[in-house]
Amino acid sequence: MAVLRAQESSRPDRLFDDPYARHFLQAVDPASSPWSAGASPATAGFLRLMAEQVAVRTRFLDRALLEAAGRGCDQVVLLASGMDARAFRLAWPPGTKVFELDFADVLAFKTAVLDGRGATAACHRVEVATDLRQDWPRALTESGFDPARPAAWLAEGILYALPPEAADLLLDRITGLSAPASMLALDHMEDSELLRSARADISAELVGLWRGGPTENLDAWLTRRGWQPAVTVIADAAAACERPVPPAFDPAHAAAGRGWLATARLPKPL
Template sequence: MTQADERAEGLTGLAETSLGVAFLRDLEHQRADRLFADPFARLFLDAAGDVGASWTNVPSGPAGLGFIDLMADQVAVRTVALDTALLEAAAAGRTQVVLLACGMDARAYRLDWPAGTRVFQVDFAAVLDFRTRALRAAGARPRCEVVDVATDLRDDWGAALRAAGFDPTARTAWLAEGLVYGLPSVAADGLLDAISALSAPGSTLALDHGEDGELLRAARTAVSPDFTDLWQGGPRTELDVWFRRGGWAPLIRDIGLVAVEYGRPTPKAFDPRRAGTGRGWLIQAMRQPLPAGDVPQGLAGASAP
């Protein structure tokens, strides 16, 4: 067992970051003006006990902003935007959905999927076991067919996905949320190559990406020194080049502009008016060639490479 496997076993390290996202989703769920409802986030945090409780807002850095201050609006906006992207893709016939590094993503339980939708949830075995136990204990029922795929995304996860029943000839709606910026560039390239190799033309890929910044780095360290180097940068090239080289036509939107659409301020970690921040994006891409007349609404502006 590698060091990373050992850390994943106890829902710490990489796996624990999924509880950080759950913490942020629960905060949004509690707002009167919430952008989405996710009652499952609190369920996961309660099941995690002390580990879940470590995600508090410790003020840090020169601006005195904690991780929650910096990331709350990013997670709120990305969640609802990616919900929409997936539902549109599924409504247009991509009823095979893959949630890569799903963590505590409860979309299979909270979204209104078209009949026949099959959602593959991919993450470490320890993460999937944890979430399954928590959901079962609460009597939660999925709103689509759910297939868990326990694997390590650094290994041949495509083989694990196919063994679980994934059909590479069918159009797929992929999600890679909260994942790409945590990968070194070589791993990010490898991830896109693997997704591309499994994607029939017309498949969609939705993800968020963001640059690290001094404020975010200080805030992660304040939560735990284990998280200081969590941001590994992701793709080395410009995002549109990265997608197009892999055969994808991307629609890349600045997170601040997407936030405006939902009546939210630019997420603090990605606000260019603030010193010590980076830029953040939401991306929807479609695998080429585009089948005629079959472009999900959100991708109408995406041009061919």
């Protein structure tokens, strides 16, 4: 993700600017990372397939989170936050708390890199070191999250990597912690011949990372739990940004799959 965000940030027509992405790359020994620029033709091929999807989804999700924060969701939860630098790079309304959930070592690496660069969070940033397979709702509330207040949730780059029952549990837990007027933003993609073979060229481990996520369509999956979803296909989101349809999600390509971006709101009681 950092490679793709750094690449996009260097474009004159960039859809977002993430000045921190290249710092994460510079902190890693290129010899030890399959993702370093020019690592191999296989890596370059996979990154090319994903690049426009990541650019478009980042812009879409940035806007969704800022819009929710602007209308009162002053708690923002980034699930499996990885190298997501939104806590640093977005103009949050004063008083916004951003919770970042990931493994302790991932958060420690991220914070060490950002501290080393003198980066300052643009919000009240709270690290929540946890395993999302364990009791993370408890870790989140113990870190100061208030389930009685509306929140903006982000599940980016996660759903496709979860088995269906884990995806259901994730959404059940988010819903259980969400006060009325909360917002959930996410991306999702189905696997495809194009993506599978590009991943297989890199490693078998990467092939196995795709576990499918929700078995029903996102509209039904979210509506069933009381959310009011708005689902967009990647091709339309790309067109709205005047970007080409990402090849891995191009309906004109037989080996491509479908990809979606979604926001959903929990209605306020009448």
